[in-house]
Amino acid sequence: xxxxxxxxxxxxxxxxxxxxxxxxxxxxxxxxxxxxxxxxxxxxxxxxxxxxxxxxxxxxxxxxxxxxxxxxxxxxxxxxxxxxxxxxxxxxxxxxxxxxxxxxxxxxxxxxxxxxxxxxxxxxxxxxxxxxxxxxxxxxxxxxxxxxxxxxxxxxxxxxxxxxxxxxxxxxxxxxxxxxxxxxxxxxxxxxxxxxxxxxxxxxxxxxxxxxxxxxxxxxxxxxxxxxxxxxxxxxxxxxxxxxxxxxxxxxxxxxxxxxxxxxxxxxxxxxxxxxxxxxxxxxxxxxxxxxxx
Amino acid sequence: xxxxxxxxxxxxxxxxxxxxxxxxxxxxxxxxxxxxxxxxxxxxxxxxxxxxxxxxxxxxxxxxxxxxxxxxxxxxxxxxxxxxxxxxxxxxxxxxxxxxxxxxxxxxxxxxxxxxxxxxxxxxxxxxxxxxxxxxxxxxxxxxxxxxxxxxxxxxxxxxxxxxxxxxxxxxxxxxxxxxxxxxxxxxxxxxxxxxxxxxxxxxxxxxxxxxxxxxxxxxxxxxxxxxxxxxxxxxxxxxxxxxxxxxxxxxxxxxxxxxxxxxxxxxxxxxx
Numbered sequence: 001x002x003x004x005x006x007x008x009x010x011x012x013x014x015x016x017x018x019x020x021x022x023x024x025x026x027x028x029x030x031x032x033x034x035x036x037x038x039x040x041x042x043x044x045x046x047x048x049x050x051x052x053x054x055x056x057x058x059x060x061x062x063x064x065x066x067x068x069x070x071x072x073x074x075x076x077x078x079x080x081x082x083x084x085x086x087x088x089x090x091x092x093x094x095x096x097x098x099x100x101x102x103x104x105x106x107x108x109x110x111x112x113x114x115x116x117x118x119x120x121x122x123x124x125x126x127x128x129x130x131x132x133x134x135x136x137x138x139x140x141x142x143x144x145x146x147x148x149x150x151x152x153x154x155x156x157x158x159x160x161x162x163x164x165x166x167x168x169x170x171x172x173x174x175x176x177x178x179x180x181x182x183x184x185x186x187x188x189x190x191x192x193x194x195x196x197x198x199x200x201x202x203x204x205x206x207x208x209x210x211x212x213x214x215x216x217x218x219x220x221x222x223x224x225x226x227x228x229x230x231x232x233x234x235x236x237x238x239x240x241x242x243x244x245x246x247x248x249x250x251x252x253x254x255x256x257x258x259x260x261x262x263x264x265x266x267x268x269x270x271x272x273x274x275x276x277x278x279x280x281x282x283x284x285x286x287x288x289x290x291x292x293x294x
Numbered sequence: 295x296x297x298x299x300x301x302x303x304x305x306x307x308x309x310x311x312x313x314x315x316x317x318x319x320x321x322x323x324x325x326x327x328x329x330x331x332x333x334x335x336x337x338x339x340x341x342x343x344x345x346x347x348x349x350x351x352x353x354x355x356x357x358x359x360x361x362x363x364x365x366x367x368x369x370x371x372x373x374x375x376x377x378x379x380x381x382x383x384x385x386x387x388x389x390x391x392x393x394x395x396x397x398x399x400x401x402x403x404x405x406x407x408x409x410x411x412x413x414x415x416x417x418x419x420x421x422x423x424x425x426x427x428x429x430x431x432x433x434x435x436x437x438x439x440x441x442x443x444x445x446x447x448x449x450x451x452x453x454x455x456x457x458x459x460x461x462x463x464x465x466x467x468x469x470x471x472x473x474x475x476x477x478x479x480x481x482x483x484x485x486x487x488x489x490x491x492x493x494x495x496x497x498x499x500x501x502x503x504x505x506x507x508x509x510x511x512x513x514x515x516x517x518x519x520x521x522x523x524x525x526x527x528x529x530x531x532x533x534x535x536x537x538x539x540x541x542x543x544x545x546x547x548x549x550x551x552x553x554x555x556x557x558x559x560x561x562x563x564x565x566x567x
Contacts, residue, residue: 034371035374041368144542251396285380288445
């Protein structure tokens with residue numbers, strides 16, 4: 001940080017006197033160009049979503065040509081909802097996401113506490129082994145994971161989809177970093193008050209780490225809501241399929257492609273997360289940020 | 295007693311991890327020897343997938359990072375509608391890849407899709423974007439860049455906000471142009487973020503295959519097959535799990551290389567602190 005500052009100070013030269021008016025005009029054009037560029041890109045980035053919204057809310061005859069006065073309709077959503085067992089998919093995804101999050105929070109909290117506050121032989125090695133998962137995510141190991149799940153007799157169940165993600169290195173790491181910042185004096189005070197080890201964890205560490213938990217939960221939920229490959233592999237019936245897989249099956253089997261209905265289904269599947277994001281933008285961005293910078 | 299439980303628990307947790315990260319490795323080697331690897335070397339689809347994946351990596355990593363940086367600079371400057379722009383850039387991150395792939399699939403549809411309609415306005419012929427080997431991989435790359443850039447943007451944005459404004463002002467006083475100010479002041483200070491994003495982008499380049507299932511299924515003629523997608527095909531469509539495990543090893547070797555690079559980087563970062 002300090003290096004460039006010193007450099008600039010060392011190289012201070014007398015300021016050339018610029019012609020003010022031309023500089024101002026130049027700055028103005030400059031800003032206009034930047035704004036235009038930023039907005040073009042922004043529109044490009046929003047285009048797919050806007051387009052999906054457009055198509056989903058209009059009769060399919062209007063999917064391919066934009067007409068401002070096209071009639072609005074909810075028919076596509078009704079058709080999509082009726083054409084595939086979306087309520088079931090929603091239920092599956094919700095259970096899946098909740099199961100994973102619960103597992104991650106419990107395992108992550110216990111492991112992070114152990115890594116942060118106890119010394120035991122091989123701790124650093126164990127921690128390094130945990131960190132490996134940050135690089136090599138369960139997504140990549142689908143073949144072997146399938147073998148394990150198959151051996152456990154869990155194929156086509158919700159636990160099968162959740163298990164590989166339960167012990168999250170990322171969660172352990174994040175919580176460990178947070179726990180490490182909590183002063184030991186608080187722990188000692190609690191101990192004097194008669195708290196047991198678990199009591200301390202529950203009464204001191206967990207409440208103080210709330211922002212981290214929130215950030216982690218948001219990232220975890222949005223990740224697993226959107227996860228596709230592993231659920232695709234271990235599920236093969238309506239009873240277990242999550243939304244993403246259900247959507248793919250729906251869009252894939254529907255041969256007489258009606259785009260309006262498919263985009264309606266697409267919006268249905270991404271809707272809850274999207275709405276949550278629009279409502280809690282700041283928290284989302286902050287969470288992703290906090291979770292990303294490890 | 296509780297303490298003992300806690301000291302033993304992580305051992306179990308690590309074992310749990312190892313269940314998922316380690317054992318698939320030596321499996322083909324143990325049971326069938328190196329046969330799978332020999333097959334692998336002779337398998338043209340593997341080489342296509344590997345080559346595709348490298349192209350995919352190169353063409354998603356750099357543009358998405360560059361775009362993320364530009365976005366962050368824009369969104370960090372005083373620009374009209376800044377928070378709305380931020381929202382626009384970041385939204386793809388929270389959408390499921392499988393869902394956006396559906397929408398993009400429609401964009402790419404020959405004749406009726408948005409791209410061909412735009413081309414039609416200029417009297418250009420329709421292109422089968424996803425159906426032709428020349429354009430399919432490019433089309434998939436565009437979607438990936440679109441999905442990722444906004445996510446990386448927030449890291450740059452956070453980093454830019456850490457840079458004290460005095461640095462830019464000092465450079466301005468010296469008569470540095472905007473370009474110079476970015477190149478000589480911001481860019482070097484963003485380097486740690488760039489490295490971080492680079493590693494994430496690299497991992498993603500070998501991990502993100504969801505859109506292939508909807509858009510191309512690895513086709514036409516494996517033109518968009520990436521390593522993980524090919525692993526899926528071999529393992530769960532052709533049910534050749536041993537060979538799929540051998541393919542996984544290749545992917546792991548690639549990721550391990552990235553991991554090593556990252557650890558070296560982390561080491562350096564620790565020295566700075």
